Amino acid sequence: MASVTGPEIERLIQLLARVPGLGPRSARRAALQLIKKREQLLAPLAEAMRVANERILTCSVCGNVDTSDPCTLCRDPKRDPTVLVVVEDVADLWALERAQATMGAYHVLGGVLSALDGVGPKDLDLDRLVARVAEGVVKEVVLALNATVDGQTTAHYVTELLAPYGVKVTRLAHGVPVGGELDYLDEGTLAAAMRQRTAL
Numbered sequence: 001m002a003s004v005t006g007p008e009i010e011r012l013i014q015l016l017a018r019v020p021g022l023g024p025r026s027a028r029r030a031a032l033q034l035i036k037k038r039e040q041l042l043a044p045l046a047e048a049m050r051v052a053n054e055r056i057l058t059c060s061v062c063g064n065v066d067t068s069d070p071c072t073l074c075r076d077p078k079r080d081p082t083v084l085v086v087v088e089d090v091a092d093l094w095a096l097e098r099a100q101a102t103m104g105a106y107h108v109l110g111g112v113l114s115a116l117d118g119v120g121p122k123d124l125d126l127d128r129l130v131a132r133v134a135e136g137v138v139k140e141v142v143l144a145l146n147a148t149v150d151g152q153t154t155a156h157y158v159t160e161l162l163a164p165y166g167v168k169v170t171r172l173a174h175g176v177p178v179g180g181e182l183d184y185l186d187e188g189t190l191a192a193a194m195r196q197r198t199a200l
C-alpha cells in the first residue's frame with residue numbers, strides 16, 4: 001500500500017499505534033490532530049515527553065514511577081507507614097490514589113505469579129517487601145491484587161511469606177460493585193459477595 005505521507009509522519013503514526021488504547025486508525029487520527037494543532041498540542045507534547053523521558057525513574061522504596069527517588073508518595077509525611085498496600089502494577093497504585101482509597105504506603109510487586117506466563121517469585125519485588133515488613137513499622141499489609149486466579153495465588157503466597165513477621169494481612173473485599181445491580185452480576189461475584197457479607 002502506498003504511503004500518503006513521508007517517512008517522518010509515518011513513523012509518528014506507527015509509534016502512536018503502539019500506545020495502549022490506540023490502533024492504527026486512531027493513531028492516524030491522533031497524528032493528524034497533533035499536526036493540525038502543532039503549536040497548542042504537538043510542540044508541548046513533544047516537550048513534555050522529552051522532559052519525562054529524561055527525568056522519570058522508579059522509586060527505590062515502593063516501585064512507583066516518579067521524577068524523584070524516593071517518590072512523592074514515599075516522601076509525604078501525611079502517609080501512614082503502618083499500613084502497606086501491595087499492588088501488582090503502578091497503574092493499580094495510581095487507580096487507588098485517584099479513588100483516594102487509602103492513606104497507607106505502597107509496594108509495587110511488578111507482576112503476579114503466573115504458571116502459564118512463567119512468572120515465579122524471583123520475578124516479583126518480594127525481597128524488598130519482606131525487608132520493609134521486617135523493619136517492624138508496618139502493622140497491616142493490604143493485598144490490593146486483582147480478583148483473578150493469578151492475583152489470588154499471589155495473595156496466598158505473600159500471606160505465607162509474611163506469616164513469620166506477625167503483621168495483619170488483609171485483602172480487598174470481593175463483591176457487589178458500587179451502583180451494581182444483583183441481576184447483572186456473574187455467579188462468582190455474587191457468591192463472593194454473599195460469603196463476605198458485613199453487618200449493618
Ligand code: ZN
Pocket residue numbers: 059060061062063064070071072073074
Ligand atoms: Zn515510593
